[in-house]
Amino acid sequence: MTATIDSTHAAYFAFRDRLLGELRTTMLTGEQLCEAGRLIYGRPDGLSLYGIPAPDMTAKGITLLGRTVIECSIDAYTVPVADALAHIQARAEPQGPDANNPMITDLFCGSGNFGHHLGRRLSHPVHAAELDPAVHDAARNNLDRINSPISLHLIDYRDLLGKLPARSTHDTYVVEPPWGPAFTADGLDLTRTSPPVPEILDDIRRSRDGLPCYIAIKTNDQIASNSLNRSFTGAHHLQSVTPTPTLPHGANMDFHLYRL
Ligand SMILES: C[S@@+](CC[C@H](N)C(=O)[O-])C[C@H]1O[C@@H](n2cnc3c(N)ncnc32)[C@H](O)[C@@H]1O
Known part of the structure; x- marks a missing residue:
């Protein structure tokens, strides 16, 4: 495993802790949704629900809480x-x-x-x-x-x-x-x-x-x-x-x- 992959994964686990902790019932911003896509699935639009990728969610009125971003099935x-x-x-x-x-x-x-x-x-x-x-x-x-x-x-x-x-x-x-x-x-x-x-x-x-x-x-x-x-x-x-x-x-x- 390279240092880059390790640091990406460390960032994921830190973000995961925040989403399940302080941001658990907070509605995420468009930027946070894209960050979640990148850290969990490798790219911002990897987080996609109802056929709507993270970069489009805010414009389409989609709201997600921190816990749901970790728990959801994309x-x-x-x-x-x-x-x-x-x-x-x-x-x-x-x-x-x-x-x-x-x-x-x-x-x-x-x-x-x-x-x-x-x-x-x-x-x-x-x-x-x-x-x-x-x-x-x-x-x-x-x-x-x-x-x-x-x-x-x-x-x-x-x-x-x-x-x-x-x-x-x-x-x-x-x-x-x-x-x-x-x-x-x-x-x-x-x-x-x-x-x-x-x-x-x-x-x-x-x-x-x-x-x-x-x-x-x-x-x-x-x-x-x-x-x-x-x-x-x-x-x-x-x-x-x-x-x-x-x-x-x-x-x-x-x-x-x-x-x-
Ligand atoms: C792992 S998440 C499900 C994720 C979901 N399949 C998705 O794609 O977004 C589990 C959900 O079950 C809800 N939950 C927990 N206990 C429950 C219960 N007894 N009855 C109904 N929902 C419950 C939680 O609030 C949480 O939102």
């Missing part, structure tokens, strides 16, 4: 996941009480960008839950700016599950809870997210009375204690999407699709 990652899921679903006949009218539920929606791309690609209605009022308000603003049909709720994910009985075996849930203490030196421990991933999956199962569904989950590129496999015991792994790393091992994002 266009370049979510579009391929949506494509992969569309191909998987095209090979299976939907079943269930409303088989041909499946829903997408983005349980920890943050920016809402993951649900946005799944909804567009699969042409299914999207319901989204966000518990932090500041994150919710920013997402509400952004989804309005892009005329998104996503149904966004300021609500705990469990309450949203309670409102949405299973419709179809093509129903899809996005599971991206905050990592917090789950982000360890040994990698991401999915049994320590808040709430833990196995608990979220049990909540989803309970809400569906046994009807199978699809799960899309983000991890980082270093999993601790085999916790991804352990969390999905009894589920079927379908595909993983592993974007080209832009950060040191353990700090990049991967995505996984499962049949639950």
Whole structure:
């Protein structure tokens, strides 16, 4: 690793600490959004949500809080996941009480960008839950700016599950809870997210009375204690999407699709 790469990564980790700390619920400036794109993804427009790259966000009225810039799943990652899921679903006949009218539920929606791309690609209605009022308000603003049909709720994910009985075996849930203490030196421990991933999956199962569904989950590129496999015991792994790393091992994002 060269001195230049080291210093770029050091700048990333320092910026990350600020975004999750003092700037956690602060609306970032256009300059800070471009800096985030450069430090996390290698160039300012690497940070792109709803099809809008960071350099254009301010002019288009897009607002992002510090925490969401670190936690979000960008266009370049979510579009391929949506494509992969569309191909998987095209090979299976939907079943269930409303088989041909499946829903997408983005349980920890943050920016809402993951649900946005799944909804567009699969042409299914999207319901989204966000518990932090500041994150919710920013997402509400952004989804309005892009005329998104996503149904966004300021609500705990469990309450949203309670409102949405299973419709179809093509129903899809996005599971991206905050990592917090789950982000360890040994990698991401999915049994320590808040709430833990196995608990979220049990909540989803309970809400569906046994009807199978699809799960899309983000991890980082270093999993601790085999916790991804352990969390999905009894589920079927379908595909993983592993974007080209832009950060040191353990700090990049991967995505996984499962049949639950
Ligand atoms: C990792 S972020 C999700 C990022 C998102 N997928 C995106 O692309 O922007 C997790 C989000 O879940 C929210 N959250 C935490 N606990 C929640 C809960 N119990 N119910 C709903 N949302 C919750 C947090 O406020 C945070 O915005």
